[in-house]
Every structure is written in C-alpha cells, then in structure tokens.
Amino acid sequence: MKLSYRTPASLRPDSGTRDARRLSGLDGLRGIAVSIVLVFHFLPGILPGGFVGVDVFFVISGFLITGLLADEYARSGRISLRRFWGRRVRRLVPPLVPLVLLCCTAAWLLGGDVLVGLGWQVLGAVTFGYNWASIAGSASYFSATSPELFRNLWSLAVEEQFYLVWPFVLLALMLVRSARFRLALVCALAVSSVVWMGFLFQPGADPTRVYYGSDTHSFGLFAGAALALLLRRPTGLGAVNPGGAVARAGSGGFTRFAARLPSPGRLRPWLGVVALAGIGAAAAWLPAEGPLAYRGGLFGISVLSGVVIWAAVRGARFGRWLDTPVLRWLGERSYGIYLWHWPVFVLAGVAWPAAGVGVELLVAAVAVLVAAASYRWLEQPVRRRGLRGSIRSLSGFATESRSRLWVVGVAAMLGLVLVGGTTAAVVVAPAETSAQAQITRGRQLLDAAQADRKREEAERRSDPTAAPTPVAPGDLITAVGDSVMLASAPELEDRFPGILIDAAVSRGMRAAPDILAAQASAGTLRPVIVVGLGTNGPITTDELVAIEAVIGPDRKLVLVTAFADRDWTAGVNEALAGFATHHRLVGIAGWHDAIAPHTDVLAGDNIHPGPTGGRIYADCIAAALDVLAPQHPLHGRDPYRIGPDPALLRPAA
Incomplete structure (x- = not known):
C-alpha cells in the first residue's frame, strides 16, 4: 500500500528523483496501520478489530492517488494513463x-493443505483480481478451515481496481464547473458503497462478500479522494504544499467555499490525536463479524483516517508527532511488510502447527527483514531507474567481472527453480483440505439424514396403517453448531440416531438464539439442546442468556467447549463453564480437554476432527447428558441410552 506522495515539483511523470519535501505524517500513519494489521493477524485476542488497519491504507491511497492525478492535470490539462x-x-x-x-515453492516443499486452491490464488495475485477470485471460489476471510497462502492480497486487488477506473472518473469530474458539486459527487460515491455494504450484509452469515467486494469496500478510497479534492483549488484542484497550507493561487467558487470552512488552528493536532485514538479504540473493540462494522463502522474508520491525514498535512506539528523514526521506517516499508507477513505466517503454521507466540513474533x-531487503535492493532501484533501467544496471554489473557474472548466473538458476517450484505447486494441489474433507463428509451425512426423514414422513402419510416408528435416542436432541460439529456429524448420528443437527462453517454463538427461535416457532425444538459454537470467535454471557430465554426453563442445554489455537478459546471456555455453574439444567461437554491429548486425530488445521475425533466429540456430549439425567429425567427417558421400548413408540400419523 505504500505509494509515492511527493510535492508537485517532483511529480512530473518522467521524474525519477526523490524529493525531500514530503507530506508530513503519512509515513507514520502507514506505520501505525501496518502494525495494527500485524497484531490482528498474529495476536487477534489483543486487537480483535485490527482489520481496520486496511481501511486506513485505503484512505491514504485514495488521497495520494487523487493528489497525483490532480497535480498532473493542473500542470498539463491532461492525465497520461500510460504513465500513471x-x-x-x-x-x-x-x-x-x-x-x-518463493512462497509457492515453499508451499510445494511442505505439501498438504497449504496447496489447496493455489492455482486460483496465483491467478488472483497476478491479475489483481484476488478479491473476486476468492468470492467466486467461496473462500472465507474469517474461516480457519484452509491455510490460504495469499489471503492478504484481497486489499491490493481492491486498490488496483480503483487505480484502473478512477482516472476516468476524475477526468469526468473535471468537466463539472462547480467545485462543491464535484466534491458532493465523490462523497455520494463513498456513501453509495457504504449503503451497498450494509444492504448486502446478513447478520449471522459469513461477511466475506461484503468485506472483499470492490463495490462494497471502496468507500475508504473515495473518502481519501474527497479529502484530496477538498484541499485543492478548482482548476486542477491544486496541491498541498510541504508546509501544510493550501496553495492560494486561483480563485472561484471553490476558493470561497474553502475559505468558509472552519480553521481549528491550534486545535488541529488535538483533533488528529482524538481521531487516531478512535482508530485505536476500534482496533481494540470493533467485532470483525458483527453488524456494527459493516453498517457504518468501517466508514467511521475512513472518516477518522481522513481527519488524521488532514491534521498531519495541514499542520506540520501533528505530522512530526506521527513521523517518529520507527513509525516512519515502518511506513516506508509497509507495502513489503503487508505483502510478506501473512504468507510467512501461514507457512510457519504449516511447518510448526503447535508453535506458540514465540514463533509468531x-x-x-x-517479514519485516524481508520487506526491508526488498525495499533496499528491489523496490527503490526500480523506482529510481525503472524496470528497463534496473535490468540494464544488472547487466552492467554482470559484465564487470567473472565473479559478478557467476552471481548473476546463480540468481538466474534460482529464478528458474522458483518458477519450476511454483508450477509444481499449482499442478499437484489437492482439491480440498483435510478439514474440508471432514466437513464435506459431515454435510453429506446430514443431507442424507434429512432425505431419509422426509421419505419416512411421506410413507407415514401415505399409509396410516403402517406400524409406529420406534423412538430413537437422538429424537430428543437438537444440536446447533459450527464446522467442528459438522465434521463430527456422522459420529453424532451413530451415537444418537435421529438427532437433529444444524451446523454450518464459520458460525458463531450470536447466531444460535435466532436459529433456536426459528425451530421453536416451527415446533421442531426438542427437549435437549446441544450448542457447539465457540470455535470462530469470542462469546458473551448475554448470548448464552438469550439462548436460555429461547429454549425455556424445561429443556436441558449442553454447551460444548472449544478447541482451537485461537486467543479467544480460553475466554470462551471460561464463559461456558461459568454459565453452567449458575444454571441447574446446563451441562458442559468437555471437548477441549478430551481432544487435547489426541490432536493426531484432527485434520491438518488442528481444529476439525476425523472419524476418531468425531467419536470423542460424541462421547463428550454423552458424558454431559449423563451428568444432567438425574436432575431432569424427561419423563423417565434417557436421551442417549434409550432402546426401542414398545411403550415409547411414536403414534402413527
């Protein structure tokens, strides 16, 4: 996400020199944003809303790109798309x-789940269409079932698609004589993206579509563009000078409009501090899958980012506060850091699945070291000399001596090896991960069980004289869960024949009350409720209270503990245990403690069980029901030991 942002004198399209005069504070802000993203990915329990760092990048990019294009138009009356x-x-x-x-070759050497989907990932990366490739492939930003190697490239794709379209839009805007109307049109584009995101978002469903979409997640880029237009004069929309003042040349409606804007003066740095604190608060508390983020929360981050940028470029004091040496160093290398941190993290997780925080650090x-090397020996030379100039420089280096020629030859051979490794990785990639295979097995079982129930119901209706169907032990149980329960579905059905399972990938605890309420309204909610929804995020006591309110005081509730290498897992299990101790008809199925010594029976993601793990999952639920049985006998019926007792036959329809 790092882009050049020089002052007008150094922005000539053919300029290859770096100008020392730079807009203050933007490197520091980028350093903060990339740090937030790293903490979110490596230690999500510390900053569960750290995904907002990407939205900060979007605003910076929209601001800088619009400034570059506007400056060129001001100088020449045109925009060279080829040079841009x-x-x-x-x-x-x-x-x-x-x-x-490098990462594809490393994935090929490691093998296994990390290769799944690598073909479409590489295609998305090289075409800058990663976000739409992910959406088309039903990939999830929030799923832990697949170690997606290049998942972070979705945001780069959104930016590149904006760069492709925005010059045409800006040229059209130049035809609008009213500066206020021009600005209003850009703001309308931002608001339209926000509204579209909120409209498409469905609470309880995976929000990847609205998070990845260029149509739904471009408001930050438009917000940055609007800020750039607001700080520039009407003809070419001018430029912000190094000292932070808006250029005074030119006149007209925009100048008069800008003159009427409030000028906080000394308050400007403190407004920037407040906005930056708001971004930090969102990084600490904004839920990644809740409606708040997608119905105005992320747009609020964009507005706060715009305030920070405005305070930095209009006031050198606040800009100097942001541009501390460490933050500026990180900001200058933020693009490389962002590129490398996620693939390296995924590869490390595949190589050392049981690694802890030390390996994450x-x-x-x-990632920082590799990004620094890329910045020093790859990015900067190409920016100074261009691609052709860099190749000529490398050729000159190789011809100076035999030793240097040997170095270049080794580098060329290494490049061929990497190309071969990448090709092999794409060719041998399996169709699905081991976790997805277990989930597919469970989903097929549920589909078959549902079809059997419909067929039996149709047979009873067609033949009223048919013998009554024996009550199966699972006929007393409704189970609602996530992909872990889905992977265990065959073993649950085997242990509790007739159990009604409603399980889905990436489901969280907040979805349970609505699901159970729908079953209660339909009259299908059974006397025993099993809830296994702790894998995909933190839970709250209010969510558990809402579940209890829906099922009523006479039903038993079994809460399944979570097992996953996630920072929220311990908190989830503590909340479940604490809730159970204060409610007589609530029991705990100790999946976490039961599976911890047997992680070898889990899939490659160390979360989803295979057949043996599924039997352990079912045993945990059976043990919890055994503890609850004496407290509420359900008219003498044992929900998992009951046999085909003729006295308990279901009457014919």
Missing part, C-alpha cells in the same frame, strides 16, 4: 513477483 499505470506497475509488481515464487521479525 506504468508508475503503479513499477511500484507494486516487482515486490509481488518474488513473493509469489519470529515470523513478524522475518
């Missing part, structure tokens, strides 16, 4: 090539 896109290619593509080749250090 050429600059973007030189900036973004060179670091991306070694990332894809090591991964962060490796």
Whole structure:
C-alpha cells in the first residue's frame, strides 16, 4: 500500500528523483496501520478489530492517488494513463513477483493443505483480481478451515481496481464547473458503497462478500479522494504544499467555499490525536463479524483516517508527532511488510502447527527483514531507474567481472527453480483440505439424514396403517453448531440416531438464539439442546442468556467447549463453564480437554476432527447428558441410552 506522495515539483511523470519535501505524517500513519494489521493477524485476542488497519491504507491511497492525478492535470490539462499505470506497475509488481515464487515453492516443499486452491490464488495475485477470485471460489476471510497462502492480497486487488477506473472518473469530474458539486459527487460515491455494504450484509452469515467486494469496500478510497479534492483549488484542484497550507493561487467558487470552512488552528493536532485514538479504540473493540462494522463502522474508520491525514498535512506539528523514526521506517516499508507477513505466517503454521507466540513474533521479525531487503535492493532501484533501467544496471554489473557474472548466473538458476517450484505447486494441489474433507463428509451425512426423514414422513402419510416408528435416542436432541460439529456429524448420528443437527462453517454463538427461535416457532425444538459454537470467535454471557430465554426453563442445554489455537478459546471456555455453574439444567461437554491429548486425530488445521475425533466429540456430549439425567429425567427417558421400548413408540400419523 505504500505509494509515492511527493510535492508537485517532483511529480512530473518522467521524474525519477526523490524529493525531500514530503507530506508530513503519512509515513507514520502507514506505520501505525501496518502494525495494527500485524497484531490482528498474529495476536487477534489483543486487537480483535485490527482489520481496520486496511481501511486506513485505503484512505491514504485514495488521497495520494487523487493528489497525483490532480497535480498532473493542473500542470498539463491532461492525465497520461500510460504513465500513471506504468508508475503503479513499477511500484507494486516487482515486490509481488518474488513473493509469489518463493512462497509457492515453499508451499510445494511442505505439501498438504497449504496447496489447496493455489492455482486460483496465483491467478488472483497476478491479475489483481484476488478479491473476486476468492468470492467466486467461496473462500472465507474469517474461516480457519484452509491455510490460504495469499489471503492478504484481497486489499491490493481492491486498490488496483480503483487505480484502473478512477482516472476516468476524475477526468469526468473535471468537466463539472462547480467545485462543491464535484466534491458532493465523490462523497455520494463513498456513501453509495457504504449503503451497498450494509444492504448486502446478513447478520449471522459469513461477511466475506461484503468485506472483499470492490463495490462494497471502496468507500475508504473515495473518502481519501474527497479529502484530496477538498484541499485543492478548482482548476486542477491544486496541491498541498510541504508546509501544510493550501496553495492560494486561483480563485472561484471553490476558493470561497474553502475559505468558509472552519480553521481549528491550534486545535488541529488535538483533533488528529482524538481521531487516531478512535482508530485505536476500534482496533481494540470493533467485532470483525458483527453488524456494527459493516453498517457504518468501517466508514467511521475512513472518516477518522481522513481527519488524521488532514491534521498531519495541514499542520506540520501533528505530522512530526506521527513521523517518529520507527513509525516512519515502518511506513516506508509497509507495502513489503503487508505483502510478506501473512504468507510467512501461514507457512510457519504449516511447518510448526503447535508453535506458540514465540514463533509468531519470529515470523513478524522475518517479514519485516524481508520487506526491508526488498525495499533496499528491489523496490527503490526500480523506482529510481525503472524496470528497463534496473535490468540494464544488472547487466552492467554482470559484465564487470567473472565473479559478478557467476552471481548473476546463480540468481538466474534460482529464478528458474522458483518458477519450476511454483508450477509444481499449482499442478499437484489437492482439491480440498483435510478439514474440508471432514466437513464435506459431515454435510453429506446430514443431507442424507434429512432425505431419509422426509421419505419416512411421506410413507407415514401415505399409509396410516403402517406400524409406529420406534423412538430413537437422538429424537430428543437438537444440536446447533459450527464446522467442528459438522465434521463430527456422522459420529453424532451413530451415537444418537435421529438427532437433529444444524451446523454450518464459520458460525458463531450470536447466531444460535435466532436459529433456536426459528425451530421453536416451527415446533421442531426438542427437549435437549446441544450448542457447539465457540470455535470462530469470542462469546458473551448475554448470548448464552438469550439462548436460555429461547429454549425455556424445561429443556436441558449442553454447551460444548472449544478447541482451537485461537486467543479467544480460553475466554470462551471460561464463559461456558461459568454459565453452567449458575444454571441447574446446563451441562458442559468437555471437548477441549478430551481432544487435547489426541490432536493426531484432527485434520491438518488442528481444529476439525476425523472419524476418531468425531467419536470423542460424541462421547463428550454423552458424558454431559449423563451428568444432567438425574436432575431432569424427561419423563423417565434417557436421551442417549434409550432402546426401542414398545411403550415409547411414536403414534402413527
């Protein structure tokens, strides 16, 4: 996400020099944003809303790109699309090539689940269409079932698609004489994206579509563009000078409009501090899958980011506060850090699945070091000399001596090996991960069981004289769960024949009350409720209270503990245990403690069980029911030991 943002004198399309005069604070803000993203990915329990760092990048990108285009239009009365896109290619593509080749080759050497879907991931990466490739492939940003190697490239795709379209839109905007109307049109584009995101978002469903979509998640880019237009004058929309003041040349409606805007003066730095604190608060508390984020929350982050940028570029004081040496160093290398941190994290997780926080910190250090090397020896030379100039420079280096020629030869051979490794990784990639295979097995069982129930019901209706169907032990149980329960469905059906299972991938606890309420309204809610929804995120006591309110005081409730290498798992299990101790008809199925010594029976993600793990899952539920049985006998019926007693036959329909 790092883009050049020089002052007008250094923004000539053919300029290859770096100007020392830079907009203050933006490197520091980028350093903060990339740090938030790293903490979110490596230690999500600390900053569960750290995904907002990407939205900060979007606003910065929209602001800078619009400024670059507007400055060029002000100087020449036109925008050279070839040179604009050429600059973007030189900036973004060179670091991306070694990332894809090295990481794909490493994935090929490791093998297993990390290879799944690698073909479409590479295609999405090289075409800058990763977000739509993910949506088309039903990939989930929030799922733990697949170690998706290049998942972080979705945001780069959104930005590149914006770069492709925005120059045409901006040229059309130049035809609008009213500066206020021009600005209003850009704001309308931002608001339209926000409204569209809120409209498409469905509570309880996976929000990947609205999070990845260029149509639903472009409001940050438009917000940055609107800020750039607001700070520029009407003809070419001018430019912000290094000292932070808006250029005074020119006149007209926009100048008069801008003159009427409030000028906080000394309050400006403190407004920037407040906005930055708001971003930090959102990173600490904004839920990644809740409606707040997608119905205005992320747009609020964009507005706060715009305030921070405005305070930094209009007031050198606040900009200097942001541009501390560490933050500026991180900000200058933020693009490379963002590119490398996630693939390295995924590969480390595949190589050392049981690794702890120490390895995560090591991964962060490796990502920063690799990004620094890329910035020093790849990105900067290409930016200064261009791609052709860099190749000529490399050729000159190789011809100076035999030793240097040997170095270049070894590098060329390494490149061929990486290309071969990447090709092999794509060719041998399996169709689905081991976790997905177990989930598919469970889903097929549920589909078959549902079809059997419908067939039996149709037979009873067609033949009223048919013998009554024996009550199966599972006929007393309704189970609602996530993908872990879904993977265990065959073993649950075997242990509790007739159990009614409603399980789905990426489901969280907040979805349970609505699901159970729908079953209660339909009259299908059974006397024993099993809820296994702790894998995909933190839970609250209010959610458990809502479940109890829906099922009523006479039903038993079994809560299944969570087992996953996630920072929220311990808190989930503590909340479940605490709730059970204060409610007589609530029991705990200790999946976490039961599976911990037997992780070898889990899939490659160390979360989803195979057949043996599924039997352990079912045993945990049976043990919880055994504890609850004496407290509420359900008219003498045992929900998992009951046999085909003729006295308990269900009457014919």
